[in-house]
Structure formats: C-alpha cells, structure tokens
Amino acid sequence: MHQLIYISSAALNVTSTDIDSILAISRLNNARDDLTGLLIYDGRRFLQALEGPGTAVDKAYERIKLDTRHRASVKLSLREVWSRQFGSWEMASQKVDLIADDDSLGVLVAKMVAQVPDPNTRALFSEFAKIKRKAA
Template structure:
C-alpha cells in the first residue's frame, strides 16, 4: 500500500552544505527503500513530502522526528494513495527563496513559507503548483 506524508520542521543554522548533505543522503538511500518526494526549504523552515510503502514511510518519518537536526516536526498531511505524484524525484528540491513570493502568497496569508499556520491541503496545493511550474530541481535520472 502506497502512502503520501507531508511534514514541516525547523532547523537551526541551516547552510547550503547542510541542505546538500540531506539531499545527497536522501538521493542515495531513497531508491533502495522505494521512497520518492521533494524537500522545500526557506530559511530555517523545511517542508517535505515522502511517498512510498506505508511501513517504510512511517519508519523514515519516525527517524526524522528523532533527528536532532529537526525541531518542531509537525505532520501536515497523510493519505493512502493509488499512485505517486512525486515519482520522478528520489528527492527533489525547491528553495522557496528563489521563486516568486506571489506563488507562496496564493496559498498563505504571507508571502513566505510557514506551513505551521497553513493547512496541509494548502501546502499540498502549493507543491502541486511547484510541479506544474517546473520549480522542482533534482529530478531522478
């Protein structure tokens, strides 16, 4: 059974190297676990979608909750799915500081990523639009 999980978290001292490390680790481990998804970030805020088998996705999410690099991990959306929406990415990336703020404003009360005050449904809609506008980088080869 396939599931889709969306969560948000915060991280102190976010650097480009930290983002690169997380993405490299995800891109090397996720294919063997059957995980696909995307990572959005802006400043110290992360929002990530994970897709795959229920047990594997739940196990990975539990690891993330315990990871001391994350704080305030919040489950935003969880659903059983018949097909993957993010199947082209072992772990795609979106730096929301590099896209037009009006796109974020379309789904939020402010033009900055704050999934902690936005509904999970609105956050998923933002991610769908990011796919549609080709704003996601790091497509699987």
C-alpha cells in the same frame, strides 16, 4: 502506498552545506527504500512530501524526527494514495531561500508541483510559498 507531508523548523545553525547533505542522504535512502517525494526549504522551514510503502515512509519519518538539523516536526497529511504523486523523484528539492524575488518563489513552487495530480497537495505546497512571501 502511503503519502506523508510534514512541516518542520530548521535548527538555528543549519547551513547550506547541511541542506545539501540532507538531500544527498535522502536521495540515497529513498532510492533504496522505494520512496519518492519533494522537499522545499525556505531558509527557516522545511515542507516535505514522502510517498511509498507504508513501512518505509514510517521508518523514514522516524529518521527525520531524530535529525537535529530541524525541530518541531508536524504531520500535515498522512494518507493512502493509489499512485505516486511525485513520479520517480527520489527527492526533488528547492532551496527557496536563495530566491530574491518573492513572486519567483510562487512561480517556482507552482512549476514544481504542476504535474502533481492531487489539487490538495499542489495547494499545500503553493500555500507554503505564499506564507514565505507574507512572512518576509
């Protein structure tokens, strides 16, 4: 089983409706393709983990790179995992740009990844929240 984590920048014209559409389509595709993961959107950037069969992860990432609602996609991690880090989440998500309190962002992300077994994966998502706080 593969796990891919990438970061990308949102296109300038991305709306909340676009994000909802991304999530709805992702959940359908991921259920069909036996993928699980987590997507965090901070109002400017996406951080996403995808995991599942290698071919399915590769195909999903190719679709993602073609999506014009974001740009500058960079793989942060691609590795083999023995078990799913994100359980049965077809695509857990949080639009963290809607959170006014920066400390709440860190708490929310920490709660979302608390059950993820790999400390490096947890740290990556937690650092994403810290970068958002520092950039604000």
